[in-house]
Amino acid sequence: MNSILFNFLNRDTPRLLKLTHRLVAAGIATAVAMLIVTIAIMQGFWGSYVSAARGFHGDMVILQDPEGIVSTDMLSEFRSDTHSSGIAAESPFIVREGLLTGGNGVNGVVVKGIDWDSFSRVHMGLLVRWDEGGDTKFLSPATTSALPVILGSALDATERPTHLFMPTKVHPEGESIPINVVGTFSSGLYDYDHQFILVPRHQLGALYHLPEKTVDGIALRLNNPDETWSLARRWQDQFLNVTVATWGELNYAMFDALRLQRTTFVVLMSLFVLIALSNVTGVVGLQVWFRRREAAILRLLGLSRSELRRLIWRSAIRTSIVGVTIGTSLALVIISWLRFSHFIELPASVYFVEQLPLQMKTLWVGVVVSGVLLAAATVTAIAVVRMAKLPILKGLVRI
Structure with a gap:
């Protein structure tokens, strides 16, 4: 009807x-x-x-406070937290600033010292393209006299940089260090690919005479990424001498x-x-x-x-x-x-x-x-x- x-x-x-x-x-x-x-x-x-x-920083990062020291020994304290699903992988790192010279000009960069084995387990979203034999040179830097470097893809050019100028323990005013580009990485964000280079951590630490276990930060990948924010708040309250930052806080702006x-x-x-x-x-x-x-x-x-x-x-x-x-x-x-x-x-x-x-x-x-x-x-x-x-x-x- x-x-x-x-x-x-x-x-x-x-x-x-x-x-x-x-x-x-x-x-x-x-x-x-x-x-x-x-x-x-x-x-x-x-x-x-x-x-x-998340691919570049991990789920969260433990950073050194101005008056504190971050050590790889601290990981046992974070792993002892029984209220979380646990840490899947960790990657200690050292960060310094420098200038890439040679090639197509001068570029200010952030030099990040990493341990490749642990780095690859935390930063699984990072795409690395090795030059021929580049992985061997990075993992076994003693095979070359120059500092092995993985360039951000936005820094890669026809003529690659040949030296890294940065202050060291011996030369606080700055020292030109020969480098050997062994590959490039792509994070998916131009900002990272244009500002960062990766080098072996122990070699970068040796330039500053740092103890083996002393680092600037530790990147973490969690078993349960959904716990990132709650764990960061709890750990920050528990460990007052460090800064616990999530991937979102590191890119807050x-x-x-x-x-x-x-x-x-x-x-x-x-x-x-x-x-x-x-x-x-x-x-x-x-x-x-x-x-x-x-x-x-x-x-x-x-x-x-x-x-x-x-x-x-x-x-x-x-x-x-x-x-x-x-x-x-x-x-x-x-x-x-x-x-x-x-x-x-x-x-x-x-x-x-x-x-x-x-x-x-x-x-x-x-x-x-x-x-x-x-x-x-x-x-x-x-x-x-x-x-x-x-x-x-x-x-x-x-x-």
Whole structure:
């Protein structure tokens, strides 16, 4: 019966009303597509940055306080924490600053001394490309007189640097140390790849006459990454002579800016969707105006006002459903095209990545579609309630 009444109310749809429905559906589709693509891009940036930060720093880092000393002996104290799932791997490191010279110019870099075996177990997200025999030279530096170095990929050039200038224990004013580039690493973030170089820890420590177990920090990979934040807080309260920092805190400024940017863009795109949905009120108004004769007949035949509202709502909500369906499909096509075509290239020095990152999950699309449909149903219902209060029975004047 409802189908018969619905078909009667929507018979012989005027051309203007059809055009209005299509324009409103197109507006909703465009806004929904923009919202989904925006979310995919912002989540892509977030995922890329998180993956790179965790791959480069580990889940958390134990750092030396200005008045404290970090030693590898401290690991036994952290491992004794029975309230955690435990430490999967650790990587002690030394950090100094220096200048790369030779090759294509001079570059200021952060020199990170590492033990490759432990480093590779913690920083599994780091991609290292060895030159021929480079891994042997790095693991057995005695085979070469120069300091073996793994360059950040953004520092790699046609002519590689030949020396590292940095202060040492013997030469506090600075010393030019010959280096041998044995490979490059890529973290996924230009900032790291352009600022860091990796060298053997014991050789860097020897330049400063550091005891074997004294380091500047220890990177940790946890058995359960979800415990990172709670463990960091508890260990910071427990060990007052060190700083326990998570991967997010080490990159706080970047993630804070990205979080603000993500929120801003999603809010703006959501406003566009609401503006597009507000046009549904115009569709309802035209529907009532053009169908006032049919509505009046149905009212005289005993159709209640609430039943009439449901029929009008059903007719108007179809426009929103069509718009959301087309918009979602369009967004999926755009995201797939951008993901596989690599059409947009980004300046790595600005965005830290070279290709536009995209990340999309079915859950996010479902939340967006559900939210838009709920908003559309609400807007349409409000419009129908207001329009249904008009003196529809006067439509019989046209009979």
